[in-house]
Amino acid sequence: MEYRKTDIVSAAPTCRSCRQEGLIEFLSLGPIPLTDAYVAHALVGEPEPRYPVDLAFCPGCRLVQILFTVPAEVIFERYSYYSSFSETLLSHSREHVRQLIAERHLGPASFVIEVASNDGYLLRNFVGQGIPVLGIDPARGPADAAETIGVPTLREFFGSELAARLRAQGKVADVVIANNVLAHVADLNGFVQGIAIILAEDGVAEIEVPYVRDLIDNLEFDTIYHEHLCYFSITALDTLFRRHGLSLERVQALPIHGGSLRLTLSRNPDTASSVKAYLEQEEADGLNGFDYYREFADRVTELRSGLRTKLMELRSEGKRIAAYGAAAKGTVLLNSSGIGSELIDFVADKSPYKQGKFMPGVGIPIVPQKSPEYVLLLVWNLKDEIVREQRAYLDAGGRFIVPIPVPIAMGKEDVPSALSG
Ligand SMILES: [Zn+2]
Numbered sequence: 334m335e336y337r338k339t340d341i342v343s344a345a346p347t348c349r350s351c352r353q354e355g356l357i358e359f360l361s362l363g364p365i366p367l368t369d370a371y372v373a374h375a376l377v378g379e380p381e382p383r384y385p386v387d388l389a390f391c392p393g394c395r396l397v398q399i400l401f402t403v404p405a406e407v408i409f410e411r412y413s414y415y416s417s418f419s420e421t422l423l424s425h426s427r428e429h430v431r432q433l434i435a436e437r438h439l440g441p442a443s444f445v446i447e448v449a450s451n452d453g454y455l456l457r458n459f460v461g462q463g464i465p466v467l468g469i470d471p472a473r474g475p476a477d478a479a480e481t482i483g484v485p486t487l488r489e490f491f492g493s494e495l496a497a498r499l500r501a502q503g504k505v506a507d508v509v510i511a512n513n514v515l516a517h518v519a520d521l522n523g524f525v526q527g528i529a530i531i532l533a534e535d536g537v538a539e540i541e542v543p544y545v546r547d548l549i550d551n552l553e554f555d556t557i558y559h560e561h562l563c564y565f566s567i568t569a570l571d572t573l574f575r576r577h578g579l580s581l582e583r584v585q586a587l588p589i590h591g592g593s594l595r596l597t598l599s600r601n602p603d604t605a606s607s608v609k610a611y612l613e614q615e616e617a618d619g620l621n622g623f624d625y626y627r628e629f630a631d632r633v634t635e636l637r638s639g640l641r642t643k644l645m646e647l648r649s650e651g652k653r654i655a656a657y658g659a660a661a662k663g664t665v666l667l668n669s670s671g672i673g674s675e676l677i678d679f680v681a682d683k684s685p686y687k688q689g690k691f692m693p694g695v696g697i698p699i700v701p702q703k704s705p706e707y708v709l710l711l712v713w714n715l716k717d718e719i720v721r722e723q724r725a726y727l728d729a730g731g732r733f734i735v736p737i738p739v740p741i742a743m744g745k746e747d748v749p750s751a752l753s754g
Pocket of ligand 1: 351352353391392393
């Protein structure tokens, strides 16, 4: 089934940042279903809505972006992620808040705004120190949860209009935080302009984004999907922020989410040395040219066909193959590689919410753990943890197929002793 044209707000013929025409498409993952649209048993075989995921490069401002935008309402009506369930994220946030309070000398007279504040998992740390906050998040469930723990939250989408309204009410932020939201925003310029409007003259904004370089160098193409509209380099971000009177004051690399950047923005127009180093490195390594991305697309194409061939060989030898981890990236990997129920018997997953349902687009059932001969690791990023947990499976002769960055099969003889626990 083709995507429903009526569901697409804009076909982005111009760049999401600089508005220039002439975007160069370099990778198509095809029309695929929303990655978490797990299918109930009764609906298997029914057409599923699919939306294109085509990646393009802007030769004007060097921003990598997908061309189509699924309306935010379609995504948000289903959104039920609660950040407080991630222990890693909680400790990451506590540390971030501790650092901000110390660096910015925040106290009861300060004001902190967080965009995409979810269930208040980060802002609660300021509230605990008596520092006034405001959360902004359109997802009703998480926003309600934030209110119940004392984090005031506006249930709205953030942009220049809301920022102007807050400013008119006398609300000006000493610190604006926006973690893992910039890549999801359809109106990129409206969002950054909103930050510029709401920020105090000497205030800072801290924004966390995934880094396009990690995506490309680690071949993480399965993290490309509808919700992720942009894939940022520092070069592209620098241009975007300066357009709205903001500049990068600092860039920090963070290990969270498989490699992210924390950006500090202010109104100080000087280019800081950490920023200059990133800009020069990106230029030297080719991130500002199209070849870098074309080569990535070639490697992805090779990986997808290599993986499919490997699975078909195993299947033709009569082996039974399952997959592990019904995650968003699995939906992308399976759909974009043309791997369906003819190759994979089932996907094992620990979540009772997903068990009994089917992977979007490919009709593979999701079940509690079972033990086939081969298991394709859809959550390959958790490989070490899974190998440790599933040592008994490997000892019994089971084998994992790790798809990225090169499809390989591994058995107990391949496990480094450090992981054998
Ligand atoms: Zn552009």
